[in-house]
Amino acid sequence: MEPLLQIRDIQASFPSAEGRLRALNGVSLDLYQGRIFGLIGETGSGKSVLGLSIPGLLPDSAEVSGSIRFKGQELLKLHRTRLRQLRGSEIAFIPQNPATSLNPVLTIGYQLKEAIARHRSRSSRSGKSLTEQAAELLDSLHMPEPERKLRSYPFQLSGGMKQRVLAAIGMCGHPSLVIADEPTKGLDALVRAQTVEMMRSVVRQTGAAMLVITHDLHVAEALCDEIGVMYGGRIVEQGPVGELFRQPKHPYTQGLLGSMPGRGMVPIPGAAYNPADPGAGCAFVTRCRHRRAECESAVPELYPVTDPGMSTLAGTVGPASADPVRSGFEAAATAKVRCFLYAPDSRTEQDLPQRLAE
Numbered sequence: 114m115e116p117l118l119q120i121r122d123i124q125a126s127f128p129s130a131e132g133r134l135r136a137l138n139g140v141s142l143d144l145y146q147g148r149i150f151g152l153i154g155e156t157g158s159g160k161s162v163l164g165l166s167i168p169g170l171l172p173d174s175a176e177v178s179g180s181i182r183f184k185g186q187e188l189l190k191l192h193r194t195r196l197r198q199l200r201g202s203e204i205a206f207i208p209q210n211p212a213t214s215l216n217p218v219l220t221i222g223y224q225l226k227e228a229i230a231r232h233r234s235r236s237s238r239s240g241k242s243l244t245e246q247a248a249e250l251l252d253s254l255h256m257p258e259p260e261r262k263l264r265s266y267p268f269q270l271s272g273g274m275k276q277r278v279l280a281a282i283g284m285c286g287h288p289s290l291v292i293a294d295e296p297t298k299g300l301d302a303l304v305r306a307q308t309v310e311m312m313r314s315v316v317r318q319t320g321a322a323m324l325v326i327t328h329d330l331h332v333a334e335a336l337c338d339e340i341g342v343m344y345g346g347r348i349v350e351q352g353p354v355g356e357l358f359r360q361p362k363h364p365y366t367q368g369l370l371g372s373m374p375g376r377g378m379v380p381i382p383g384a385a386y387n388p389a390d391p392g393a394g395c396a397f398v399t400r401c402r403h404r405r406a407e408c409e410s411a412v413p414e415l416y417p418v419t420d421p422g423m424s425t426l427a428g429t430v431g432p433a434s435a436d437p438v439r440s441g442f443e444a445a446a447t448a449k450v451r452c453f454l455y456a457p458d459s460r461t462e463q464d465l466p467q468r469l470a471e
């Protein structure tokens with residue numbers, strides 16, 4: 114399958130009093146239609162900058178290089194006007210804070226109908242009124258009493274409902290790519306679960322590709338097909354969701370998952386990545402228990418982990434995913450890890466599994 118979006122070696126930096134802040138240090142990523150890709154990682158790892166770079170929403174001060182190809186178009190070279198058109202139609206960006214993204218003085222119905230009207234091809238085809246279409250859209254996102262909600266103002270809606278309104282606005286243009294930054298932030302457990310369900314149904318109904326940025330590892334596990342773990346402006350591990358959560362391979366991923374409630378809640382010791390001083394080697398080197406001399410001076414590649422012996426490292430092995438779509442995808446994708454422990458010449462070392470499980 115051809116990827117819908119191909120990101121290659123994206124670098125992004127910002128000017129600051131301390132010199133350039135290196136937010137992204139070479140990220141490559143493929144997104145496929147009908148698939149949800151999750152980005153996880155500590156604060157400051159570059160998740161939002163990556164998400165914003167795709168629809169061209171980084172501030173002008175940002176210096177961005179690399180390539181972002183969407184349906185054959187190079188987005189980094191696209192004219193502003195064309196990018197804005199794409200954002201309103203084929204690429205939907207659901208921002209971090211739904212509360213501030215809706216206009217407080219306009220009704221939900223007004224804002225949703227305005228979005229539908231902007232995509233006239235849809236309204237002229239169906240012959241339905243804008244109000245009917247708006248209610249249908251909310252209904253398809255499992256919004257209770259959709260007609261009544263159209264007459265409400267944003268403050269009258271819960272966080273989860275506002276999230277659904279924003280998703281509905283984003284879906285008006287029939288996007289083939291949806292980017293959501295922290296879609297469950299500040300939501301209680303029930304609304305969080307509803308949001309996960311809503312987002313999965315958006316992907317099922319539209320066949321869109323989705324990029325989800327989240328701090329909530331449980332949401333990532335429940336929602337995504339594939340996961341990229343970011344640290345220091347790079348993806349340090351990438352793989353099918355089940356495998357990644359069952360058998361985290363990168364020392365950073367193991368630390369990150371170990372900080373989850375239910376998995377020990379042990380924070381990773383040491384200071385997080387400093388974008389003003391990225392260093393010459395692996396960004397995690399100062400915090401890593403497995404560091405070697407070479408980790409200080411060179412950045413490891415993303416090594417595919419294909420040796421079956423390599424997938425029985427630390428972590429308990431659970432049953433394979435019961436979802437046939439997911440397990441099919443898992444079988445197709447391979448985990449990749451940016452760590453010298455996984456370099457081909459390290460794989461011959463007999464003691465590796467033991468060293469990692471220490």
Ligand SMILES: Nc1ncnc2c1ncn2[C@@H]1O[C@H](COP(=O)(O)OP(=O)(O)OP(=O)(O)O)[C@@H](O)[C@H]1O
Nearest residue numbers: 127134136155156157158159160161162163172388
């Ligand atoms: N507009 C900006 N100007 C200057 N620096 C920025 C800007 N946006 C992001 N950065 C810096 O880039 C780095 C990556 O930030 P980013 O917001 O992508 O992190 P994140 O992984 O999304 O973190 P969080 O989980 O807290 O949202 C940080 O060091 C941040 O301070």
Ligand code: NI
Nearest residue numbers: 160161162326
């Ligand atoms: Ni962020």
